[in-house]
Amino acid sequence: MSTLKGQVAVVTGGGSGIGKAISQQLAEQGAHVWVTDIQEVSATRVAEEISQKGNKASAYRLDVTDAAGVRGFFEQVDQECGRVDILVNNAGIAGNPSLLVNMKDEEWMKMFDIHVNGSFYCLREAAKRMIRHNYGRVINMSSLAAVTSLAGFAHYGAVKYALVGLTQAAAKELAAYQITVNAIKPGVIRSALTEGILAMAEERLSEATPVKKIGSPEDIAKAVLMFAQPDSSFVTGTSLVVDGAFSLMNEMDRVMLDALQQ
Ligand SMILES: NC(=O)c1ccc[n+]([C@@H]2O[C@H](COP(=O)([O-])OP(=O)(O)OC[C@H]3O[C@@H](n4cnc5c(N)ncnc54)[C@H](O)[C@@H]3O)[C@@H](O)[C@H]2O)c1
Numbered sequence: 001m002s003t004l005k006g007q008v009a010v011v012t013g014g015g016s017g018i019g020k021a022i023s024q025q026l027a028e029q030g031a032h033v034w035v036t037d038i039q040e041v042s043a044t045r046v047a048e049e050i051s052q053k054g055n056k057a058s059a060y061r062l063d064v065t066d067a068a069g070v071r072g073f074f075e076q077v078d079q080e081c082g083r084v085d086i087l088v089n090n091a092g093i094a095g096n097p098s099l100l101v102n103m104k105d106e107e108w109m110k111m112f113d114i115h116v117n118g119s120f121y122c123l124r125e126a127a128k129r130m131i132r133h134n135y136g137r138v139i140n141m142s143s144l145a146a147v148t149s150l151a152g153f154a155h156y157g158a159v160k161y162a163l164v165g166l167t168q169a170a171a172k173e174l175a176a177y178q179i180t181v182n183a184i185k186p187g188v189i190r191s192a193l194t195e196g197i198l199a200m201a202e203e204r205l206s207e208a209t210p211v212k213k214i215g216s217p218e219d220i221a222k223a224v225l226m227f228a229q230p231d232s233s234f235v236t237g238t239s240l241v242v243d244g245a246f247s248l249m250n251e252m253d254r255v256m257l258d259a260l261q262q
Pocket residue numbers: 012013014015016017018019036037038039042062063064065090091092093094114118141142143144185186187188189190191192193194
């Protein structure tokens with residue numbers, strides 16, 4: 001099925017992990033995907049892999065924190081494609097864990113710059129174009145850290161909650177133009193970003209997840225595809241947790257399941 005045939009999609013942080021899987025799956029559905037990343041080499045590699053499969057992709061080095069660079073990028077997409085149908089604000093970092101009292105200004109600001117400012121710059125430019133065509137699908141990558149913010153990651157939690165706020169306001173402002181705006185809150189997903197934590201605690205995290213596995217980037221890409229469909233027109237302003245039910249579990253559940261599922 002090529003449900004996105006003829007559409008133009010922009011993915012930020014598309015050079016690795018979740019963004020790579022999203023780029024691949026959008027392209028498989030027929031979209032022309034602009035794989036953007038601050039790491040030009042990775043963006044190029046992903047776009048080449050997509051093209052080799054006979055699907056459509058272009059690579060672009062884009063640092064989402066550079067407002068002028070983001071404007072220039074969307075102007076180039078305009079020139080080459082004339083439209084933007086799908087934006088996935090995915091670029092991100094985990095940052096270094098630190099107690100609030102020790103958190104450095106630079107760490108805090110960098111986190112906001114990439115996740116909040118970067119998503120805003122891209123959304124603003126994409127929305128202008130989507131309004132012109134009276135159509136759009138925007139997906140912002142939030143996190144389980146916006147279900148409950150993690151100790152040691154106040155900066156990460158704060159930006160992922162901010163993305164939910166951005167999603168809700170944008171959904172209301174853009175609904176009149178048939179543009180939907182949604183967020184995804186992935187649980188622990190295997191990628192470069194979680195290498196450290198998985199090296200420490202993979203078995204424990206997998207065991208604590210009712211579906212008994214660590215999520216894959218493809219699991220998140222499937223949720224993106226759902227929001228990106230043309231007929232998902234009534235789904236807007238919402239956030240979808242994709243975590244194998246990890247965040248639903250509490251100690252009482254474990255007691256009951258241990259007692260009943262022998
Ligand atoms: N992996 C997880 O468990 C998980 C869970 C919840 C949310 N997320 C979110 O998913 C998104 C993707 O993460 P991932 O796990 O695929 O990590 P990843 O490190 O594999 O990919 C992140 C990509 O973003 C790019 N990037 C970083 N800064 C950038 C910038 N300034 N401009 C453009 N690109 C930039 C990186 O080069 C990299 O290719 C992030 O927003 C992350 O916060 C990940």
